[in-house]
Amino acid sequence: MTTPRPTPASLPRDPVDVIVVGSGAAGSNVAAHLAEGGKQVLILEAGPARGPGHLISSTLYARRVKWTGPPVLDEGKNPVGFVFNSAYGTGGAAMHHYAVWPRMHPEDFDMHSRHNRGLDWPLKYVDLAPHYDKVQQEAGVSGDATREIWRPPGAPYPMPGVPVFPQGSAIARGFAKLGRTVAPLPLAVTSTNYNGRPTCLWDGWCDSGCPIGALANPLTVHLPRAASAGAQLVNDAAVTKVLTSDDGTRAIGVEVALKDGTRQTVNARLVVLAAFAVENPRLLLASATAKHPRGLGNSGGFVGRYVMTHAAGLVYGLFDEDTRPYMGAFGGQLVNQDSYPKTTHAKSGAFGSYQWMIAQAVKPNDLLGISTSRPDVFGPALHDFMKRATRGFAGMTAVCEDLPVADNRITLTDQRDTHGVPIARVTHTTHDESVALWKASLAEGKEVMRAAGANEVWTGPQGSMHIMGGTVMGSSASNSVTNGFGQLHDIPNLVVAGPGLFPTSAGVNPTFTVHALAARSAEHLLTNWKQVAG
Amino acid sequence: MLNINSERLPSWPEPRRVARRDFIVGGALLTFTLAGCERKLTPAQARAAAVPFLALDAGAVAVLDALGDILLPGSSATGLSHYIDHQLSGDDADSMLMIKYLGVPAPFTGFYESGLRAADALAHAVYGKAFPGLSNEQASALVTRMSGGRVEGWQGPPAGLFYFVLRNDAVDVVYGTSAGFEQLGVPYMAHIEPPSRWGE
Numbered sequence: 001m002t003t004p005r006p007t008p009a010s011l012p013r014d015p016v017d018v019i020v021v022g023s024g025a026a027g028s029n030v031a032a033h034l035a036e037g038g039k040q041v042l043i044l045e046a047g048p049a050r051g052p053g054h055l056i057s058s059t060l061y062a063r064r065v066k067w068t069g070p071p072v073l074d075e076g077k078n079p080v081g082f083v084f085n086s087a088y089g090t091g092g093a094a095m096h097h098y099a100v101w102p103r104m105h106p107e108d109f110d111m112h113s114r115h116n117r118g119l120d121w122p123l124k125y126v127d128l129a130p131h132y133d134k135v136q137q138e139a140g141v142s143g144d145a146t147r148e149i150w151r152p153p154g155a156p157y158p159m160p161g162v163p164v165f166p167q168g169s170a171i172a173r174g175f176a177k178l179g180r181t182v183a184p185l186p187l188a189v190t191s192t193n194y195n196g197r198p199t200c201l202w203d204g205w206c207d208s209g210c211p212i213g214a215l216a217n218p219l220t221v222h223l224p225r226a227a228s229a230g231a232q233l234v235n236d237a238a239v240t241k242v243l244t245s246d247d248g249t250r251a252i253g254v255e256v257a258l259k260d261g262t263r264q265t266v267n268a269r270l271v272v273l274a275a276f277a278v279e280n281p282r283l284l285l286a287s288a289t290a291k292h293p294r295g296l297g298n299s300g301g302f303v304g305r306y307v308m309t310h311a312a313g314l315v316y317g318l319f320d321e322d323t324r325p326y327m328g329a330f331g332g333q334l335v336n337q338d339s340y341p342k343t344t345h346a347k348s349g350a351f352g353s354y355q356w357m358i359a360q361a362v363k364p365n366d367l368l369g370i371s372t373s374r375p376d377v378f379g380p381a382l383h384d385f386m387k388r389a390t391r392g393f394a395g396m397t398a399v400c401e402d403l404p405v406a407d408n409r410i411t412l413t414d415q416r417d418t419h420g421v422p423i424a425r426v427t428h429t430t431h432d433e434s435v436a437l438w439k440a441s442l443a444e445g446k447e448v449m450r451a452a453g454a455n456e457v458w459t460g461p462q463g464s465m466h467i468m469g470g471t472v473m474g475s476s477a478s479n480s481v482t483n484g485f486g487q488l489h490d491i492p493n494l495v496v497a498g499p500g501l502f503p504t505s506a507g508v509n510p511t512f513t514v515h516a517l518a519a520r521s522a523e524h525l526l527t528n529w530k531q532v533a534g
Numbered sequence: 535m536l537n538i539n540s541e542r543l544p545s546w547p548e549p550r551r552v553a554r555r556d557f558i559v560g561g562a563l564l565t566f567t568l569a570g571c572e573r574k575l576t577p578a579q580a581r582a583a584a585v586p587f588l589a590l591d592a593g594a595v596a597v598l599d600a601l602g603d604i605l606l607p608g609s610s611a612t613g614l615s616h617y618i619d620h621q622l623s624g625d626d627a628d629s630m631l632m633i634k635y636l637g638v639p640a641p642f643t644g645f646y647e648s649g650l651r652a653a654d655a656l657a658h659a660v661y662g663k664a665f666p667g668l669s670n671e672q673a674s675a676l677v678t679r680m681s682g683g684r685v686e687g688w689q690g691p692p693a694g695l696f697y698f699v700l701r702n703d704a705v706d707v708v709y710g711t712s713a714g715f716e717q718l719g720v721p722y723m724a725h726i727e728p729p730s731r732w733g734e
Contacts, residue, residue: 057723059710060630068627074637084635203723326720364718365702365710367635372705375698376681378605379674382701386709390718 011234011256015267016042017533019254020231020274021239021283024092025511026497026518027274028222029135033522035229039529042266043231044256046238046275047089052219055095055209059366062208065089065096069238070417070424072278076408077429080309081464084367086276090235091218093276094511096209098331099188099216100357101141101512103132105152105340108353108506115342117351117433118404119306119503122475122484123520129154131516131523139216139515140194143186150337159191160184163202167323167394168333168359174452175336182334185357188216188512189329204361206330207368215329240419241287242271242494248291251494257419269533270493270525272486274518277307277467277500281410282424284471284481297488297496300477304410307428307470308505311438312463313354313398315445316373317454318389325362325370325393331509332357332396339398339441340507348443350436352401353507356445360395373460394454398441399465401507403431410470430462438462466510471500485524486517493533497521566620577613577620577707589622589643590615590650597650600666602704604673605697609704617707618646632702636695645691649700652690653680659687 017039020031027043035041046069054065067086074082087093106125111118133155143157161184164172172182189200189210200214213220223233236259243253243265253267273280281304285295295303336356339345344353363369370389377385408429412422430438442459449457474480477489480503486495497518499510506513525532566575566585575583587595598618599610621631626640633642653676657665661672668676679685683694690696708714712722 060706063630063632063634064628066634071639079637081635081637083637201723205723326723363710364714364720365705367632367702369705371709372702375701378677378681378701380607382606382705386705386718390720 011237011264011266012042012232015253015269016040017268018042018270018272019044019266019268020272021254022046022092022273022275022279022498023090023223023233024087024218024274024276024498025094025097025514027092027272028094028218028226029515029518030272030274030497030522031231032222032225032229033519034526035226035231037522037526039526041226041229041231042268043226043233044237044239044254044266045090045233045235047087047235049235050089050091050095050219052211052213055211057203057205057208057211059208059363059369062096062366065209070421072423073413073425075425076427078309078311078462078464080307080426080428080467082278082426082467085309085464085467086278090233091209091223095217095219096207097217097511098206098329098509099511100331100509101136101186101188102335102337102355102508103152103154104128104506104508104513105150105353107342108504111342111504115351117342119472119474119479121503122473122480125152127484128513128516128520131519132512135512135515135519139188139221140190140197141186141188141512142184142191144184147181147183148186148335149181149183150340157186159194162187162189162191162200162329162333164333165202165324165327165359166321167325168328170319170321170323170394171317171358171396171448171452172334174448174450177451178448180336180338182336182358185332185335187329187331190214200329202328202361204326204328204330204363206361207366238419239275239283240421242273242283242296244287244289244292244296244491248289249491251491270495272495272497274497276498277470278410278424278426280496280498280500281470282412282421285412286421292490296494297471297481297490299490300479300481302472302479302481304470305406305408306404306472306503307408307410307426308402308404308468308502309428310402310465310505311400311430311434312460312465313400313438313441313445314373314395314460314463315398315442315449316393316395316458316460317449317452318456319392319394319452319454322391323394325390325395328359328361330361330368332360334358337507339444345437345440348436348440349433350440351433352403352437354398354400354437354441355507356396356398358396360397362393362395364390374458394449394452396445396448398438398445399507399509400438400441401434402505403434404469404472404504405429405431408469428464435462466499466505468499468502468505468510471496472503473501474503485521487532495521495525566616577617578611579613580616580620581611581613585616587615587619589619590646593654594647594650595619596666597654597664598646600668600673601650601653601677601700604670604677605701606704606708609708612707614704614707618703622646632706633699636699638691645696645699648690649696652688652693652696656680656685656688
């Protein structure tokens with residue numbers, strides 16, 4: 001297996017079949033499948049070249065791979081946490097993602113019809129299920145489909161469930177005492193050797209990026225496939241504008257700013273924007289023309305709207321036993337989805353789904369580390385806490401659904417980046433029913449921790465996990481930006497890929513669904529190539 | 535991936551221009567310039583060798599050392615000030631400071647300078663002396679007020695955010711390295727160095 005080597009910033013002069021903007025989960029997936037389908041693919045990555053050698057096992061070095069691109073104004077009562085939740089360079093945010101890969105549930109796709117909340121997707125779970133099956137085989141997912149009693153229909157996991165360490169056992173005891181069950185957390189991490197990739201060492205360095213190929217990041221799975229199929233990856237190539245035909249009906253290429261300050265145009269038959277949930281709408285808005293004065297794909301005014309981020313329900317406990325909390329994967333060891341039905345916590349004024357990610361590996365420091373779980377403690381008491389918690393710490397996180405709100409949105413500011421493109425403002429305030437869901441998760445989590453026998457139980461503040469929406473898919477331009485394959489309603493050969501397409505956020509981590517949607521789009525584009533790009 | 539939201543901040547003044555120094559990838563050593571020569575040192579060694587500061591002035595460093603030892607005793611000797619100064623004087627894109635996660639736009643020198651000035655001013659206002667001259671009890675009382683986020687007359691970045699950032703910087707320096715892990719008995723299980731740079 002090879003990772004595409006950074007190429008000199010030489011861009012093709014002749015039109016290519018496909019330009020993919022961004023090399024993260026969505027971009028690498030689309031690029032691999034289109035290249036394997038015989039298309040000439042050029043991946044333009046704004047950030048620097050990164051390979052496994054850059055993924056240093058350190059909470060400090062991990063901060064170097066996070067976003068350092070054009071600034072994003074992160075505003076509202078509950079900002080989305082753009083820098084932490086994104087990245088800059090080959091592999092995008094997925095290079096340091098935690099690979100928690102549950103599927104969305106059927107009820108996530110038609111929430112508006114069922115509950116008069118949020119939006120409907122233009123597809124059903126059954127439309128996506130074959131693509132979940134395909135991607136989990138490609139990327140390798142560890143899990144136990146039988147024990148995961150909440151799991152929608154689908155092929156069993158290709159690898160057995162991940163191991164459980166003492167932290168996981170301690171919390172599982174709490175669920176059991178309450179008459180509830182847990183299952184291995186589905187992780188795109190190797191529990192056995194898989195397609196030439198070694199088994200994970202369970203050392204908890206996922207946030208720094210996995211350099212050994214155990215975790216299915218783009219460097220490990222889809223970028224090598226794209227490269228083998230002839231795709232070209234150019235780093236330090238910031239797309240500044242999507243170019244459209246004079247009549248405004250087709251994308252014809254992109255304008256690219258290179259590191260040396262030069263600017264070039266590359267033409268293509270198909271343009272795929274896979275630059276994550278904020279940069280995609282920024283580009284669409286910044287590419288306005290006389291034919292598209294409000295920005296590309298924005299005839300209905302939906303570009304930038306419905307930005308979502310999961311509220312994190314952080315619950316901690318201290319146990320007498322040695323929980324060895326540094327062992328395992330950063331995403332966790334076990335899962336519980338008892339609170340998936342949308343009205344489970346309706347009595348608390350809550351709406352939506354959540355799941356528990358149980359027993360995440362922790363390091364002493366950093367935003368998700370042991371020390372930060374008790375930000376109020378300082379002085380000699382902090383040394384004491386660190387020593388006690390290193391032996392007995394346990395934690396779990398609820399992934400709380402965020403209802404889509406039209407005014408949670410991405411807009412352009414009057415400030416410009418170094419290439420002259422307006423920088424983005426993201427405004428996000430969590431819906432009241434989603435805040436109530438987050439609070440319900442904390443109450444339930446404390447009950448579980450106490451049942452498990454924790455001596456001390458406490459909770460964290462409302463954090464922001466993942467960024468979704470902003471270029472939502474739907475049935476027409478009157479309610480969305482794209483169709484169910486990510487094609488702009490207004491410009492069908494301009495395609496969006498990534499979590500920005502999600503009309504609802506669900507109560508699970510987004511990356512598996514990003515991949516499944518990308519694979520489905522790629523298949524559709526190949527099948528209908530003449531119609532779309534001919 | 536997850537981010538704990540922070541309070542909103544105003545923008546900060548540009549830092550002085552300083553020479554860039556690089557980290558050495560793969561270890562806790564930093565490259566410091568001492569007597570015209572580049573040397574690889576831990577922050578603690580840099581402190582012991584009295585490596586000159588490039589981003590922070592002497593007054594700011596004195597407050598930083600004193601605050602650091604209240605937040606996490608021993609952090610000044612571990613080289614907290616040299617670590618932060620090293621990060622502030624390098625390329626923002628390479629910064630390893632936690633502040634970059636918290637919605638504060640780079641550059642970050644102004645954030646530290648303003649916060650340290652505000653802490654010192656608070657010490658003068660409450661006790662009539664500089665922060666480094668406070669007793670442990672006095673300094674701890676002020677830090678408790680800062681951690682609560684509402685300090686009357688505070689002029690700097692939000693006091694609660696400044697406390698959060700500096701406390702975590704101290705934890706980074708003391709416990710965020712392989713030596714720190716060892717103190718806690720946590721196996722570092724370091725750098726996965728596959729035999730043949732897997733995947734490349």
